[in-house]
Amino acid sequence: MRKVTQLRDALLTAPLGLTADKVLTFVEAGKVISCRGHQNEHIRLSYTIRIVVLDYVGVPHDLLWLVARWYHEAEPAALPEAVTFKADILDHRSADMLIEAPVTETVRATPTADGTTLESEGDPDALAIDMSHLVAGLP
Numbered sequence: 653m654r655k656v657t658q659l660r661d662a663l664l665t666a667p668l669g670l671t672a673d674k675v676l677t678f679v680e681a682g683k684v685i686s687c688r689g690h691q692n693e694h695i696r697l698s699y700t701i702r703i704v705v706l707d708y709v710g711v712p713h714d715l716l717w718l719v720a721r722w723y724h725e726a727e728p729a730a731l732p733e734a735v736t737f738k739a740d741i742l743d744h745r746s747a748d749m750l751i752e753a754p755v756t757e758t759v760r761a762t763p764t765a766d767g768t769t770l771e772s773e774g775d776p777d778a779l780a781i782d783m784s785h786l787v788a789g790l791p
Contacts, residue, residue: 653679654772655726655755656701662722663703668710678702680752693761693768698754705749712739712749719751727755 660677663670682699708715716737723735740748758773 653697653699653757655757656699658726659701659703659719659722659753662718663705663715666718668715668718670705670708674706674708676704676706678704681754694773695759695761697757697759699756701751701753701755703749703751703753705751707742707746708749709746712747715749716751719753723753727753730754 656677656679660675663675664672678701680700680702682697685696685698687694703719705715716735720735723730727734735751735753737752738750740750742748760771760773762769762771
C-alpha cells in the first residue's frame with residue numbers, strides 16, 4: 653500500500669510544521685480485486701486513506717490544498733470531489749483534521765524461476781496519452 657505512505661510522507665515533508673506523532677494514518681474499507689485464472693495474477697487494491705492531523709495550528713486550506721495536489725497526481729482518474737474532510741475545532745487556534753481519500757493500486761505479479769515477484773505498478777499518466785490519432789484536429 654504505497655499510496656498511504658506517499659501521502660504521509662508528502663504531509664510530513666511539506667512546510668506545514670507537521671510532526672510524525674501528530675499525523676495518524678489509517679487504511680479503511682480495503683478490497684482486493686483479483687481476476688480468476690492463471691493468465692492474470694495481478695491484483696488491484698482499493699481502499700480509503702484516512703489521515704488524522706492532531707492539533708493542527710495552520711490554516712486548514714493550506715493542508716487541504718496539499719492533499720488535493722498530491723491526490724491529483726496519485727489518482728488522475730478520480731472525481732474532483734473525491735477527497736473529503738472533517739474538522740474538530742479545539743480552540744481559536746487549533747483543530748483536529750480528518751481527511752479521507754479513496755485510492756486504488758495495481759500489484760503486478762511476474763512469474764520467476766523461484767516463484768512470483770510482486771511489484772506495485774504506477775498509475776497511467778492520462779495527460780501523457782497521445783489522443784491525436786483518435787480525434788481529428790487535436791494537436
